[in-house]
Amino acid sequence: MSEPALSGQSSKCPSSKRKPYTPEHSNTWWLKNPAYRFYMMREGSSVLVVYFSLLLLKGLFAVSQGEAAYNAWLGMLSQPLVIVLNIIALLAVMLHTSTWFKLAPKTMRIEIGNFVPSATFTTAVLWVKWFVITLLILGFAVLF
Amino acid sequence: MNNNHQKYVRSNEPIVWSLFGAGGMVSAFFLPAVILVILLVSLGLLDVNLLSYERVQLLYQSLIGKILLITVISLSTWHGMHRIYHGLFDLGQRTGRTMTFYLCYGFALLVTIVGTVICFS
Numbered sequence: 001m002s003e004p005a006l007s008g009q010s011s012k013c014p015s016s017k018r019k020p021y022t023p024e025h026s027n028t029w030w031l032k033n034p035a036y037r038f039y040m041m042r043e044g045s046s047v048l049v050v051y052f053s054l055l056l057l058k059g060l061f062a063v064s065q066g067e068a069a070y071n072a073w074l075g076m077l078s079q080p081l082v083i084v085l086n087i088i089a090l091l092a093v094m095l096h097t098s099t100w101f102k103l104a105p106k107t108m109r110i111e112i113g114n115f116v117p118s119a120t121f122t123t124a125v126l127w128v129k130w131f132v133i134t135l136l137i138l139g140f141a142v143l144f
Numbered sequence: 145m146n147n148n149h150q151k152y153v154r155s156n157e158p159i160v161w162s163l164f165g166a167g168g169m170v171s172a173f174f175l176p177a178v179i180l181v182i183l184l185v186s187l188g189l190l191d192v193n194l195l196s197y198e199r200v201q202l203l204y205q206s207l208i209g210k211i212l213l214i215t216v217i218s219l220s221t222w223h224g225m226h227r228i229y230h231g232l233f234d235l236g237q238r239t240g241r242t243m244t245f246y247l248c249y250g251f252a253l254l255v256t257i258v259g260t261v262i263c264f265s
Contacts, residue, residue, distance in 0.1 A: 027236035040234065046227030049171055052179060053220040057259055060213055063204045064262050067197045074195060077186040086186070090179045097172040104169075130173055137177035141194055 045092035101126040167223025210263040218256040
């Protein structure tokens, strides 16, 4: 027969040629949808978290090296670029915290005897604990 | 089915995912307040003496202080590097993933080791 019976067959190799489906992969797939953009923003907060952890590591090293080194680190904190980055880092970390607390209850089943808290309840408890810990840290820094 | 010819390759993902989870909790609870304190001091809204060398030394010299600092710095880094590793895949990296794995988590391990050495040597 001269014409292939099925659309995937070519006349060159009639019994085996097929046209497999290769989906398109774009590196900007995440720009196309608000949910995807939010996801990338959430994951992108990690860069700021690593930045700030390294900043703290630098400070830790400075403390171990004596007063002059530590004061130099303190001085670096007042640089405009560092202040801007820290403000962005604070926003990024708050995004991380809020999305983390919303997600965490969904990843685990919690049953305390007969009490099964809803996801919203667990999120609220996490926020309460966060509030207490934040107050403790702020209080410790200011008052101790 | 027990196939003697196939080798079951275990993934490293659970190890790094656990560290990611721990780091996520630690960074969610502790980092906001720490960043806020540092910001307020560097902006002059809080007295700069609150972060004076003497006060920070007290934290650094105590065992609980060392453990807190190491935990926050190290676990937050593991958390961030896990997200970065998978984020690179989301941004389109398909080849060289093993190298990226070792670079990302090797960096986190390096931060952990450096922090521990600073505190405990």
